[in-house]
Amino acid sequence: MGAMTDAGHHAHRLELERTRTLALLALLSRDFDGIVAASADSNADDEHDPEGATIAFERSQAGTMITQARDRLAEIEAALERVHGGTYGTCEVCGARIPDGRLEARPTARTCVLHAPGVADPRGRT
Numbered sequence: 080m081g082a083m084t085d086a087g088h089h090a091h092r093l094e095l096e097r098t099r100t101l102a103l104l105a106l107l108s109r110d111f112d113g114i115v116a117a118s119a120d121s122n123a124d125d126e127h128d129p130e131g132a133t134i135a136f137e138r139s140q141a142g143t144m145i146t147q148a149r150d151r152l153a154e155i156e157a158a159l160e161r162v163h164g165g166t167y168g169t170c171e172v173c174g175a176r177i178p179d180g181r182l183e184a185r186p187t188a189r190t191c192v193l194h195a196p197g198v199a200d201p202r203g204r205t
């Protein structure tokens with residue numbers, strides 16, 4: 080409980096987030112397998128078949144969500160490595176301490192606000 084970034088607190092949040100993302104990924108993978116199985120059953124080659132189009136759309140959506148969840152997981156694990164390496168909460172660009180408020184909002188943040196990618200959007204991405 081010092082003036083330093085409370086890495087333990089953020090590590091705990093990251094662990095929770097990691098568990099949640101893993102569960103989500105498992106769920107999405109199962110859905111994806113189901114959709115793939117469904118599209119194998121239906122006549123998905125027939126582009127006049129509206130169901131085939133829906134399934135193709137669902138499959139690409141599920142694929143996108145899986146990709147996003149995997150990216151998220153990679154970010155979380157990289158953040159946890161920084162916690163263990165003692166560099167968590169430090170901007171990768173300028174070395175400044177990342178404000179706790181920013182870490183609360185984005186526990187996986189690698190940079191200070193100034194060096195955040197897509198800083199043009201002050202609302203952030205959620």
Ligand SMILES: [Zn+2]
Nearest residue numbers: 170173191194
């Ligand atoms: Zn910076």
